[in-house]
Amino acid sequence: MDISAEDRSQLVALARDAVESGVHRDTTPKTELTGILGEHLGCFVTLTNAGHLRGCIGTFSPRGPLGETILEMGRAATDDPRFVGNPITPTELSQLTIEVSVLSPLEETDEPEKLEIGRHGIYIVCGPYSGCFLPEVATDMGWGAEEFLDHCCTGKAGLKKGQWREPNAKVYLFTSEKFSS
DSSP, rough: OOOOOOHHHHHHHHHHHHHHHHHHHHOOOOOOOOGGSSSSSOOOEEEEHHHHHHHEEEESSSSSSSSHHHHHHHHHHTTGGGGGTTTOOGGGGGGGGEEEEEOOOEHHHHHHHHGGGGTTTEEEEEEEEEEEHHHHHHHTTTOOHHHHHHHHHHIIIIIOGEEEEETTTTEEEOOOEEEEE
16 A cells, blocks of 8 residues: 555545544534545544543444545544543544554464564454454564564453464454554
8 A cells, every 4th residue: 555645634634524523423524435535445543642542443344435434433433432431522622643544455364473563463353252453553562473462362352362373263464554643
């Protein structure tokens, strides 16, 4: 993926519109679905305030074009269940950093320990349990590949440490292009 500066700005502006409509409980805006906005790509929308996470919602399997998915994820990030007791307020909107991560398609791997730290994100599925980390999580936390996989199992997927190694577990890799305002 190589998303132009103009498209990046448009995607972040669209996410900001969705976040604002979510906080104000207004109708989600519409957008013209041309160029990258019309492509079927997964994405995450992450909201932070002074470096503190305020919401992060995304999907690997979009139901429609990227423009619609950005709107859906941006609005959903304002209702991230982790912050139900401390929702984003209208006065907080101007303080939010809105980050968009556009995802490559998932690729299953038989050698997850060979993932490239800082380049690959992970999605682990084992039975009804699943969890994911965007590529920057391992870098931010200073984890190696196996730590990254273990933390995804225990911290995101509700699995045991090392369960990514089990034959019934599937590990997928993906890349993302991230930008914010």
